[in-house]
Amino acid sequence: MLKTVTRKSVLLLAALLLPACYVDAHEYTKGHLAIAHPWSMELPPNAPTVAAYFVISNAGPDADRLTGVDSPVAGAAQLHEHVNKDGLMKMQQVQTVDIPAGGEVKFAPMAYHVMLLDLKDRSKLRDGQSFPLTLHFEKTGDVTVDVQVQKQAPDDAPPVHAH
Template sequence: ELPPNAPTVAAYFVIHNSGKTADRLLSVDSPISAVAELHEHVMQGDLMKMQQVPSVDIPAGGNVMFAPMAYHVMLVNLKDRSLLSDG
């Protein structure tokens, strides 16, 4: 459940590329946040770190899952929390 005053939340989803060529997600935006950023989790030594990425490659005929501990979208400075929902 989303903490009631969290200014930043993560968004998760799956991108399907049914095409015959690879594609690339270059950016994201959202009407409910001031900023939306592409992020990923990476291991650095013994620490898991979250970092912004410039793009995400989507393979031909493949899927990329945006999920906890993987790629995700960070929604920063939420404008309207009532528009958030699970699913």
């Protein structure tokens, strides 16, 4: 009898704590890589593209490389960066992004970001929704994250500029 009560208590406690774990579980890890707080800004329904942002940390002794991305909500996904060219900020596609050993790379407005093109499932691009994004790494392999769509950028994000 005591064994049954204890088991039920443990299951009940686990069920109650699971939502709290999910809320805080906005970081994804695989091997030495961690991808923190993937997010995207809600845009008007007719926006032709949407960007996704996150931070990749590499706690390992070896560098890795992000070689591509894809998502079922878009026909194409590209890695982009902003560069200062002749005094003007310009966005350009990049083929890969190096993730240094013991370092981190921020994907943020006016920096590296994922550009999603040929949008398919716009129902997932509204505030409070999320969509899957798979990051392809040279050494670590694939990591799929859920990108949270928000009305506004997080407080620590640089200003967002539409593409």
